[in-house]
Amino acid sequence: MQLNNATPEELMSWEKSLSDEYESIKAENLNLDLTRGKPSAEQLSLSDGLDGILNGEFTSPSGIDTRNYGGLRGIPEARELGAKLLEIPADNIIAGGNSSLTLMYHCVMTAYLFGLNGAESAWKNEDKIKFLCPVPGYDRHFSVCEQFNIEMIPVDMNDHGPNMAVVEDLLKNDTSIKGMWCVPKYSNPTGIVYSDEVVDRIAALGKIASKNFRVFWDNAYAVHDLGSSPAKLANLFDACSKHDTSDSVIQFASTSKITCAGAGVAFIGASENNLAAIQKSLSFLTIGPDKINQLRHAKFFTGKDSLFLHMQKHAQIIKPRFDTVLSQLESEFSGSDLGSWQSANGGYFISFDTRPGLAKQVVSLAGEAGVKLTPAGATYPYGNDPEDRNIRIAPTVPTVEQVEKAMNVFVLCVKLASVRQAINNQ
Amino acid sequence: MQLNNATPEELMSWEKSLSDEYESIKAENLNLDLTRGKPSAEQLSLSDGLDGILNGEFTSPSGIDTRNYGGLRGIPEARELGAKLLEIPADNIIAGGNSSLTLMYHCVMTAYLFGLNGAESAWKNEDKIKFLCPVPGYDRHFSVCEQFNIEMIPVDMNDHGPNMAVVEDLLKNDTSIKGMWCVPKYSNPTGIVYSDEVVDRIAALGKIASKNFRVFWDNAYAVHDLGSSPAKLANLFDACSKHDTSDSVIQFASTSKITCAGAGVAFIGASENNLAAIQKSLSFLTIGPDKINQLRHAKFFTGKDSLFLHMQKHAQIIKPRFDTVLSQLESEFSGSDLGSWQSANGGYFISFDTRPGLAKQVVSLAGEAGVKLTPAGATYPYGNDPEDRNIRIAPTVPTVEQVEKAMNVFVLCVKLASVRQAINNQ
Numbered sequence: 001m002q003l004n005n006a007t008p009e010e011l012m013s014w015e016k017s018l019s020d021e022y023e024s025i026k027a028e029n030l031n032l033d034l035t036r037g038k039p040s041a042e043q044l045s046l047s048d049g050l051d052g053i054l055n056g057e058f059t060s061p062s063g064i065d066t067r068n069y070g071g072l073r074g075i076p077e078a079r080e081l082g083a084k085l086l087e088i089p090a091d092n093i094i095a096g097g098n099s100s101l102t103l104m105y106h107c108v109m110t111a112y113l114f115g116l117n118g119a120e121s122a123w124k125n126e127d128k129i130k131f132l133c134p135v136p137g138y139d140r141h142f143s144v145c146e147q148f149n150i151e152m153i154p155v156d157m158n159d160h161g162p163n164m165a166v167v168e169d170l171l172k173n174d175t176s177i178k179g180m181w182c183v184p185k186y187s188n189p190t191g192i193v194y195s196d197e198v199v200d201r202i203a204a205l206g207k208i209a210s211k212n213f214r215v216f217w218d219n220a221y222a223v224h225d226l227g228s229s230p231a232k233l234a235n236l237f238d239a240c241s242k243h244d245t246s247d248s249v250i251q252f253a254s255t256s257k258i259t260c261a262g263a264g265v266a267f268i269g270a271s272e273n274n275l276a277a278i279q280k281s282l283s284f285l286t287i288g289p290d291k292i293n294q295l296r297h298a299k300f301f302t303g304k305d306s307l308f309l310h311m312q313k314h315a316q317i318i319k320p321r322f323d324t325v326l327s328q329l330e331s332e333f334s335g336s337d338l339g340s341w342q343s344a345n346g347g348y349f350i351s352f353d354t355r356p357g358l359a360k361q362v363v364s365l366a367g368e369a370g371v372k373l374t375p376a377g378a379t380y381p382y383g384n385d386p387e388d389r390n391i392r393i394a395p396t397v398p399t400v401e402q403v404e405k406a407m408n409v410f411v412l413c414v415k416l417a418s419v420r421q422a423i424n425n426q
Numbered sequence: 427m428q429l430n431n432a433t434p435e436e437l438m439s440w441e442k443s444l445s446d447e448y449e450s451i452k453a454e455n456l457n458l459d460l461t462r463g464k465p466s467a468e469q470l471s472l473s474d475g476l477d478g479i480l481n482g483e484f485t486s487p488s489g490i491d492t493r494n495y496g497g498l499r500g501i502p503e504a505r506e507l508g509a510k511l512l513e514i515p516a517d518n519i520i521a522g523g524n525s526s527l528t529l530m531y532h533c534v535m536t537a538y539l540f541g542l543n544g545a546e547s548a549w550k551n552e553d554k555i556k557f558l559c560p561v562p563g564y565d566r567h568f569s570v571c572e573q574f575n576i577e578m579i580p581v582d583m584n585d586h587g588p589n590m591a592v593v594e595d596l597l598k599n600d601t602s603i604k605g606m607w608c609v610p611k612y613s614n615p616t617g618i619v620y621s622d623e624v625v626d627r628i629a630a631l632g633k634i635a636s637k638n639f640r641v642f643w644d645n646a647y648a649v650h651d652l653g654s655s656p657a658k659l660a661n662l663f664d665a666c667s668k669h670d671t672s673d674s675v676i677q678f679a680s681t682s683k684i685t686c687a688g689a690g691v692a693f694i695g696a697s698e699n700n701l702a703a704i705q706k707s708l709s710f711l712t713i714g715p716d717k718i719n720q721l722r723h724a725k726f727f728t729g730k731d732s733l734f735l736h737m738q739k740h741a742q743i744i745k746p747r748f749d750t751v752l753s754q755l756e757s758e759f760s761g762s763d764l765g766s767w768q769s770a771n772g773g774y775f776i777s778f779d780t781r782p783g784l785a786k787q788v789v790s791l792a793g794e795a796g797v798k799l800t801p802a803g804a805t806y807p808y809g810n811d812p813e814d815r816n817i818r819i820a821p822t823v824p825t826v827e828q829v830e831k832a833m834n835v836f837v838l839c840v841k842l843a844s845v846r847q848a849i850n851n852q
């Protein structure tokens with residue numbers, strides 16, 4: 001389908017047949033959901049062996065009774081697991097509780113209220129704090145900024161990551177910019193992997209930004225490869241060492257989408273300066289993380305390739321769902337002027353861009369036809385997608401058949417909204 | 427030993443023999459520790475059955491797949507456990523992660539930054555915020571205040587709880603007082619249980635305090651009875667209903683000293699208004715607590731009396747340690763003018779008051795003789811015990827023999843410091 005060259009008659013004819021199809025689908029009273037970026041029960045079952053794995057042995061190989069209080073940085077064995085995920089030394093890891101979002105929030109809160117370089121460095125001391133937010137991005141990152149009244153500046157993503165020329169320019173000219181969110185591998189929602197050059201330029205930001213600037217590097221999908229040739233993300237930690245900017249980034253990861261989504265282990269990776277400041281701040285609010293669960297995870301991933309093999313099992317379960325989404329987009333929209341998308345090689349989402357001004361309309365049409373989609377705009381700061389184009393598709397929870405059916409509806413809604421818009425614009 | 431009536435000769439003679447004894451104990455190079463308010467390994471082993479208890483069944487009786495994201499208030503079965511601990515309805519409970527300290531911190535942070543009655547109620551909007559701190563008390567409560575720059579006003583405890591006349595007077599005359607810490611049952615460190623009258627007067631504080639005032643009711647030792655006749659704490663929740671002050675208190679509990687100290691479940695108990703505000707604030711920093719661990723705990727305490735019977739086992743382990751401390755204090759200091767203490771019927775501590783100006787000296791002498799004691803002053807805001815009297819004794823971790831030996835040293839150090847002071851004051 002090509003709308004730009006269509007005649008008014010063609011448009012009217014398409015509208016008629018698409019409307020008919022839409023009405024008949026509505027009559028089916030579907031109840032499908034492509035909103036939830038969470039693992040399916042089948043995926044979660046891969047890790048059922050965690051409970052009981054300790055077999056009565058609660059002392060870690062490093063000699064810690066994991067049942068008792070203490071150990072703000074987590075047990076060494078869990079820090080090793082975090083080191084494997086983030087590819088940085090275990091000495092630079094804090095293994096925490098069940099949520100990397102909590103750790104990110106805590107780091108923002110610490111930087112804001114108490115300062116990561118002593119009390120005088122606290123962001124609250126300044127009139128205005130801003131964050132750079134590559135878009136489309138992760139709504140929960142944006143919510144943290146909103147809660148701390150941090151102004152968000154959207155920066156467009158291209159196929160290699162955030163537009164770094166824009167990022168560098170903004171940082172040079174605005175000292176109130178104190179942070180930047182990044183999901184560097186299989187970015188939420190586009191699936192983009194930051195290129196080596198982008199990673200290197202992000203590492204170099206510490207040289208042009210203020211001392212209180214931090215990149216919040218949320219490597220949520222570090223090992224969440226879907227294809228046979230996993231993307232290789234350049235090592236930010238090493239790049240920062242090279243540029244002497246190690247304090248300018250804080251990295252995050254978790255096993256939420258590796259083992260259990262609510263009962264995993266989350267990690268911070270950072271320079272010793274940052275870790276010390278974060279640990280001090282943590283010491284006011286906890287005696288320590290759940291070390292028993294950390295030990296479970298360390299034991300679960302003991303073998304050399306166990307993590308890799310485990311992630312392959314995830315891929316076997318969810319890749320058919322991604323393939324279903326992509327093949328429908330390909331067969332219906334390839335070569336058309338109705339939308340564009342990125343072919344994700346990993347992560348949890350596929351991101352689709354409609355023609356300008358149609359995302360809300362498509363989400364609404366799909367909803368009325370029984371297919372729930374993430375609210376349009378959710379992938380932008382303040383829920384404001386200025387072109388109203390981006391829709392995040394999350395296919396992991398439904399079955400392949402449900403994804404197939406839901407995508408039928410999605411495709412139809414995109415076509416219907418696009419044709420109606422073209423008619424109105426005539 | 428009575429110092430007030432002793433002759434100079436008696437004092438010199440005592441000093442000589444106590445010094446000799448002290449030097450010979452020092453030569454033993456002891457390494458004992460009465461600082462740690464945490465369970466012993468033997469106690470922790472009582473809950474080893476938690477790991478693996480789910481036997482592959484991760485769906486709660488209420489139908490929730492505990493392995494996945496979600497559920498900010500926790501699973502119903504865990505909320506029931508919290509309800510049992512706090513003796514308030516499960517509807518008024520949030521079951522959280524592994525730390526009640528984290529929940530308390532979160533509530534203070536929410537009240538401070540974002541407000542528990544909407545943004546305009548945030549404490550940060552006011553010039554000065556103060557908390558009432560019954561003393562001696564729990565150092566980590568005081569640390570939370572320090573981090574948020576909340577001024578702490580110490581209020582003396584008597585045998586029935588905080589001196590309520592002072593509390594009420596302060597609240598009437600100072601609207602900047604926004605909070606009050608309480609450990610109402612087996613108070614840390616004195617072991618005092620708040621009397622029914624004190625509980626009722628605390629419930630009534632909401633009538634004289636500002637709308638933004640909250641009692642932080644840390645019921646850490648709700649079921650931690652040692653004697654055969656457990657103390658009965660009056661029900662604050664009911665008292666608040668009666669006084670129509672339900673929004674003026676937030677209650678806390680956890681299983682840290684019931685099951686595992688680092689891997690338990692913590693609870694908030696509060697009015698729906700408070701819970702809604704807390705839940706909203708939680709939604710920015712977590713997708714939900716570790717529900718698998720919540721389900722483990724709910725299953726572990728399924729039987730009607732299982733919690734009570736479990737706590738009896740704890741008591742069997744730790745009561746002999748408490749008895750050892752108390753019998754030595756009794757035999758050495760009863761009827762003397764060297765110190766006073768409370769006979770704790772539960773909880774984790776025994777609190778000893780030296781003659782004024784000697785607590786630091788006693789802790790230092792004991793330390794030199796190989797017996798580690800909690801730093802003097804730790805039980806007061808800003809680490810400042812104005813009379814330098816209070817010492818917190820934590821006997822749960824050492825064996826009975828170690829407690830016996832450590833208390834020999836403690837008693838000796840109290841006597842030696844007291845006699846030397848009396849000589850200096852002649």
